[in-house]
Amino acid sequence: MAKVWVVPEVQDQKLKKISLEMITLARRLGDVEAVLIGEGVSPVAAELGNYGVGKVIVADHADLKTYTAATYGRVLSDLIRRDQPEIVLIGNTATGRDLAPRVAQRVDAGQISDVIDYRDNLFIRPIYAGKAFQQVTAVAYPLIVTVRPNVFKAAEPIGGGAAPIVETATVSLTGDDLRVIVRDVVRQVTGRPELTEAEIIVSGGRGMKGADGFLILEALANVLGAAVGASRAAVDAGWRPHQEQVGQTGKTVSPTLYIAAGISGAIQHLAGMSGSKVIVAINKDSEANIFKAADYGIVGDLFEVIPLLTEEFQRALAWNSEQAG
Amino acid sequence: MKIAVLLKQTFDTEDRIIVKDGVVVPEGVTYIINPYDELALEAALQIKEKAGKGEVVLFSAGGAKVQEALRKALAMGADRAVRIDTEGLIADEGIVAAALAEALKPGGFDLILCGWRAIDDGSAQVAIRVAELLDLPQLNVVTKLEIEGNKALAWREIDGGSEILEAPLPVLVTTQRGLNEPRYPNMKGIMQAKKKELKTIPAGSLVPVGLKAKVQNGDTFLPKAKTAGKVYKSDPAAAVQALVAALREEAKVI
Numbered sequence: 001m002a003k004v005w006v007v008p009e010v011q012d013q014k015l016k017k018i019s020l021e022m023i024t025l026a027r028r029l030g031d032v033e034a035v036l037i038g039e040g041v042s043p044v045a046a047e048l049g050n051y052g053v054g055k056v057i058v059a060d061h062a063d064l065k066t067y068t069a070a071t072y073g074r075v076l077s078d079l080i081r082r083d084q085p086e087i088v089l090i091g092n093t094a095t096g097r098d099l100a101p102r103v104a105q106r107v108d109a110g111q112i113s114d115v116i117d118y119r120d121n122l123f124i125r126p127i128y129a130g131k132a133f134q135q136v137t138a139v140a141y142p143l144i145v146t147v148r149p150n151v152f153k154a155a156e157p158i159g160g161g162a163a164p165i166v167e168t169a170t171v172s173l174t175g176d177d178l179r180v181i182v183r184d185v186v187r188q189v190t191g192r193p194e195l196t197e198a199e200i201i202v203s204g205g206r207g208m209k210g211a212d213g214f215l216i217l218e219a220l221a222n223v224l225g226a227a228v229g230a231s232r233a234a235v236d237a238g239w240r241p242h243q244e245q246v247g248q249t250g251k252t253v254s255p256t257l258y259i260a261a262g263i264s265g266a267i268q269h270l271a272g273m274s275g276s277k278v279i280v281a282i283n284k285d286s287e288a289n290i291f292k293a294a295d296y297g298i299v300g301d302l303f304e305v306i307p308l309l310t311e312e313f314q315r316a317l318a319w320n321s322e323q324a325g
Numbered sequence: 326m327k328i329a330v331l332l333k334q335t336f337d338t339e340d341r342i343i344v345k346d347g348v349v350v351p352e353g354v355t356y357i358i359n360p361y362d363e364l365a366l367e368a369a370l371q372i373k374e375k376a377g378k379g380e381v382v383l384f385s386a387g388g389a390k391v392q393e394a395l396r397k398a399l400a401m402g403a404d405r406a407v408r409i410d411t412e413g414l415i416a417d418e419g420i421v422a423a424a425l426a427e428a429l430k431p432g433g434f435d436l437i438l439c440g441w442r443a444i445d446d447g448s449a450q451v452a453i454r455v456a457e458l459l460d461l462p463q464l465n466v467v468t469k470l471e472i473e474g475n476k477a478l479a480w481r482e483i484d485g486g487s488e489i490l491e492a493p494l495p496v497l498v499t500t501q502r503g504l505n506e507p508r509y510p511n512m513k514g515i516m517q518a519k520k521k522e523l524k525t526i527p528a529g530s531l532v533p534v535g536l537k538a539k540v541q542n543g544d545t546f547l548p549k550a551k552t553a554g555k556v557y558k559s560d561p562a563a564a565v566q567a568l569v570a571a572l573r574e575e576a577k578v579i
Contacts, residue, residue: 068490069453069463094484098465101418101453110417110539113448122543127446131342132349134446135543143540179462180492183478187486194485200578224579242468242503243482248338248444249360249502257578268338274548278576280568286558296571297556298564308565316569316579 002030002086007076007099008048009091010041015048017197018091020154022147023051026089027155028118033057034164035079037072039065042166049164050157056164057083061171066182067095069102074177077106079169080142087138092146093196104144111144112136116151116254116275129248129271149197150254151275195227195244200257203229203246203273204239207262207283207302211239216303217261220310223317229253229273231263247272261302265290282306326379326472328369329429330403331439331452333359334387334394338444347544358394361440363507364500369438370402371505372472380404384428386411386421392523399518400510406523414528417538422454427531429459434495436477441466441499456497464490468503 004026008019026032033055034048045056059075080088080103088103090096092114104111117124122135123145195201202221204214214228221228230240232247246253248268258276262283263269270293273279281294282302291297298305336342337355344350358366366381373379383398383406385391395406409424416424429437437456442449456463464470468487469480472494479490482501510518555571557564572579 069465094466094482097449098453098463101450102457102463104450105419105422105454105457108419110419111448111450112540113450125448127545128336128342129444129447130548132344132545132547134545137541137543138539139541140537140539176460180464180490183489183491185483185486185488196484242501243487245502252447257572257576267341271338278572278578279554280572281554286556291554291556293551294556295554295576296568297554298561298568299556299558300561300564304561305565308561309569312565312569313579316573320573320579 003083004030004032005080005085005088006032006034006053007088007090007096008034008036008044009093009095010036010038010044013040013043015044016091017154018093018147018149020051021149021152022089022091023053023155024152025115025118025147027052029087033085035059035076037064037075045166046163051155052158053164055167057167057169059169059171063173063178064171066185068180068182069098070177070180071173072099073102073106074173075169075171077103080107084142086141087143087145090144090146092148096146100144100146107142109142109144110138110140111146112138113146114148115145116148126252126275129252130274131271148254150199192221193225193227195229195246195251196253198227198253198255200224200226200259201229201246201253201255201273201276202226202259202261203231203263204234204261205231205263205269206233206237208234208239213262213303214239216306216310220259220306220313223310223313231266231269260290260294261306263290264288265293326372326376326436327432327434328372328379328381329432329434329437330362330366330369330381330383330398331425331437331455332362332366332383332385332394332398333440333443334385334391335359335443335445342547344545344547347546349545356390356393358398359440359443359445361442361444361500361502363440364502364504365438365440366398366401366403367505367507368470368498368500369436370508372436382407382432382434384425385409386424386528388412395523396518397510399521399523400514401508402514405521408523408525409528409531410525411528414532415538416528417540418448418450418454420532420536420538422451422458423533423536424528424531425451426455426458428526429455436472436494437461437497439497439499441501452497452499459497461495461497462492464492464496464498466501467498468501470498470504
């Protein structure tokens with residue numbers, strides 16, 4: 001069996017969801033081992049045993065407190081050279097996209113980016129921002145694969161919770177590895193999930209009419225625990241920040257539910273959100289292109305529809321939790 | 326300040342993708358400069374203008390058609406261009422990066438700028454691989470960039486926020502939307518561009534002997550055609566009720 005490494009992402013000493021999603025794919029590819037990199041990440045190692053990870057290599061060092069491509073890249077590529085796994089899975093997240101090509105080049109490996117499926121020994125990845133898909137195969141190993149968040153089901157714990165073998169790696173960073181200095185890290189404190197990881201996204205376009213229009217969308221997002229997205233038109237108008245743009249020149253998202261309000265459905269926008277499992281469109285214009293991409297649609301004035309929708313979701317979710325309780 | 330800009334020619338974002346026999350059909354397609362690379366070029370031009378001196382050199386790997394993109398970029402204000410001719414080359418990102426790095430080496434650039442990804446294959450590897458090959462630090466997915474003396478200060482997009490990085494020159498920077506608004510070439514620029522140097526180097530002379538592609542593309546295919554969705558046109562209250570019921574009972578997403 002192939003030796004498959006997963007590089008989990010850890011935030012506040014917790015495994016991020018993408019880590020468990022990568023384990024799901026890794027189990028299909030071979031024997032799963034993990035490389036934990038950071039400062040104070042050692043306690044997470046034991047937890048990985050619950051998910052069928054046989055061995056965890058821990059690189060815990062003060063210089064790894066804040067991620068940089070050079071430091072994490074040094075640690076990971078040294079370990080790959082030493083232990084020669086066939087496949088290394090890294091999240092296709094902001095961090096993973098930064099780290100993976102640096103490591104791939106350093107260990108002279110091929111890389112397949114933004115993988116969404118694996119069938120018949122072929123990796124599947126979207127191209128043209130999801131307008132088409134490409135099958136890719138490795139012709140040499142090691143192979144680095146970055147895995148799109150929200151696509152693979154998160155691994156469930158395996159009964160018994162076998163403790164993995166934990167090995168502590170020696171970390172030796174040189175001056176060159178420390179050339180990039182992280183001056184500051186600013187996290188947005190909206191309390192909402194990240195766009196690329198969110199299960200539900202509520203997005204607005206030109207039809208929102210202004211920055212204030214988005215207040216009703218934010219209220220809806222709060223009820224659903226959703227992230228807020230925007231079309232290029234809304235971003236270009238300055239109503240929302242660039243980071244929230246969904247589309248070919250913005251973020252590519254794959255939530256379970258995508259609600260598009262006042263978005264006409266330009267091909268660029270569709271490219272960024274067509275990977276969503278269920279798409280809902282709300283638009284005044286019944287001819288809007290977005291309805292062709294949507295599973296469900298409401299033709300109507302969004303300023304009337306969205307507040308009603310917020311109330312209805314609130315009722316439905318209250319009903320859900322009553323049933324669960 | 327010597328600045329290199331890595332530039333890729335891509336399909337127009339608005340174009341429909343047509344696939345035949347597992348391959349994207351290139352005919353009838355409009356070609357553009359990868360929009361993220363235009364941000365890199367604009368940043369390079371602004372840095373040069375602010376410094377009042379320096380040189381902006383374009384590098385692009387591709388077939389003869391890429392010259393159109395390079396001419397446009399020269400018209401925007403770049404000083405000269407190098408095309409790495411990849412005709413007949415079986416390449417993956419590692420090979421393209423190796424060719425680019427080899428072409429960049431003699432230039433002694435202080436700054437290498439490139440879009441953070443290309444909108445066609447979206448693999449986001451080549452620029453970072455070039456940084457590794459040239460042993461440069463990387464500032465990736467940058468929305469704001471300041472060059473002060475011998476160091477670069479960059480605001481980089483991360484999941485759920487941003488971070489501010491500092492690195493010494495030379496450095497490789499990849500650009501993200503929000504950084505600037507790329508200029509359009511004007512008539513004077515278009516006329517001048519015709520006289521600017523556009524050199525072609527065969528990729529074979531740059532790629533190290535024995536270096537082979539490590540990943541191989543199989544078939545390309547299109548997503549399944551979407552069946553028409555349910556559209557509610559009734560009064561808003563009834564429509565909302567029907568929608569939420571459908572999302573719960575039929576689609577089972579809430």
